[in-house]
Amino acid sequence: MSHFYRLVVSCPDRLGIVARVSNFIAGHGGSITEASQHSDLGAGRFFMRYEILADSIGMSLEELRDAFAPVAREFDMQWALRDTRDKRRVVLMVSRESHCLVDLLYRWTAGELDCDIAAVISNHDDMRGMVEWHGIPYHHVPVTADNKPEAFARVEQLVEELNADSIVLARYMQILPPNLCQRYAGRVINIHHSFLPSFAGAKPYHQAHDRGVKLIGATCHYVTEELDAGPIIEQDIHRVSHCHTPSDLVRFGRDVEKTVLARGLRWHLEDRVLIHGNKTVVFA
Numbered sequence: 001m002s003h004f005y006r007l008v009v010s011c012p013d014r015l016g017i018v019a020r021v022s023n024f025i026a027g028h029g030g031s032i033t034e035a036s037q038h039s040d041l042g043a044g045r046f047f048m049r050y051e052i053l054a055d056s057i058g059m060s061l062e063e064l065r066d067a068f069a070p071v072a073r074e075f076d077m078q079w080a081l082r083d084t085r086d087k088r089r090v091v092l093m094v095s096r097e098s099h100c101l102v103d104l105l106y107r108w109t110a111g112e113l114d115c116d117i118a119a120v121i122s123n124h125d126d127m128r129g130m131v132e133w134h135g136i137p138y139h140h141v142p143v144t145a146d147n148k149p150e151a152f153a154r155v156e157q158l159v160e161e162l163n164a165d166s167i168v169l170a171r172y173m174q175i176l177p178p179n180l181c182q183r184y185a186g187r188v189i190n191i192h193h194s195f196l197p198s199f200a201g202a203k204p205y206h207q208a209h210d211r212g213v214k215l216i217g218a219t220c221h222y223v224t225e226e227l228d229a230g231p232i233i234e235q236d237i238h239r240v241s242h243c244h245t246p247s248d249l250v251r252f253g254r255d256v257e258k259t260v261l262a263r264g265l266r267w268h269l270e271d272r273v274l275i276h277g278n279k280t281v282v283f284a
Contacts, residue, residue: 004033004084005052005064006271011077013039013046021048024071028064030057036283040276047274047281054083080271088165088269089118091158093172096124100170100191103258104265105134113262115269118162121155123174143174152177159184168265169223171257178225186275188223189268190230191261193253194237205249216240216249218257220264222275231280233264233273 011017018037025032034051057064061083072079090113094101101120107113119137120127131138139158143151156179159167169176169190181188194217199207208216217237224230236259238252267273267284274281 003054005054006082007050008271009048009077009079010274011046011075013044017046017075025052028057038281045276049283088115089163090115090166091118091162091164092120092168092170094122094127094170095173096126097171099254100258100261107262118164156180181223181225186222189265190223191218191220191257192228193218205253206246209246209249216253218260220260231275231278233280234260236260
């Protein structure tokens with residue numbers, strides 16, 4: 001099967017970036033199979049994502065990186081170049097709600113998520129049988145009000161030992177400590193329902209039903225120290241009416257949550273999400 005080199009770039013916007021990069025690739029015999037660009041006129045920032053047929057360019061990944069470095073310096077680029085054969089190692093974290101975890105495991109088994117799931121970490125032991133049935137290690141790290149520093153020190157140790165590239169909070173109902181958020185900035189993905197901050201706390205869908213909401217949804221975002229306020233990757237909604245019960249809203253909400261999380265993770269794994277400040281450019 002063919003494999004690709006994936007180049008992503010963020011830099012100050014100026015004339016000639018596309019021409020310079022395209023000519024560089026063409027000059028080395030490279031075939032561009034997918035190209036996306038965006039200029040943020042307000043921020044004066046330019047974003048780019050290229051997929052290059054690796055066999056066409058006749059260079060190793062490291063050789064291509066070395067050759068491209070002068071171009072990156074010329075345009076003051078923040079950039080990354082990856083080989084699609086190098087799969088990211090992902091750690092999933094979950095509590096007691098299984099819908100997002102089950103959906104991700106199915107999509108991973110079906111080949112929809114191009115990654116290696118290194119392990120699942122949970123503050124409960126409920127999902128062990130299902131996870132281990134998929135041949136994935138399961139780590140139970142209980143979290144209580146009294147042991148949070150020790151528990152998250154263990155979580156951080158596990159993530160490091162597993163050599164994880166990304167962490168996915170698949171309805172993990174604990175707040176990650178600031179040091180973990182900082183260390184893995186841009187690599188921790190979370191999902192939450194769309195009712196925040198209006199219906200916080202227990203039973204948000206029941207609160208929303210009592211208020212008569214007409215739209216429910218979910219937000220997939222990168223985790224930062226500010227709770228549920230990191231750069232947004234993907235969102236979606238489902239319309240509801242007075243005919244729907246609280247149980248209906250919960251069911252619709254679960255469907256939206258798992259779909260939005262799966263899309264957000266897939267785009268992250270495919271380097272389609274470029275972060276700038278607290279916003280994202282998503283080449284979906």
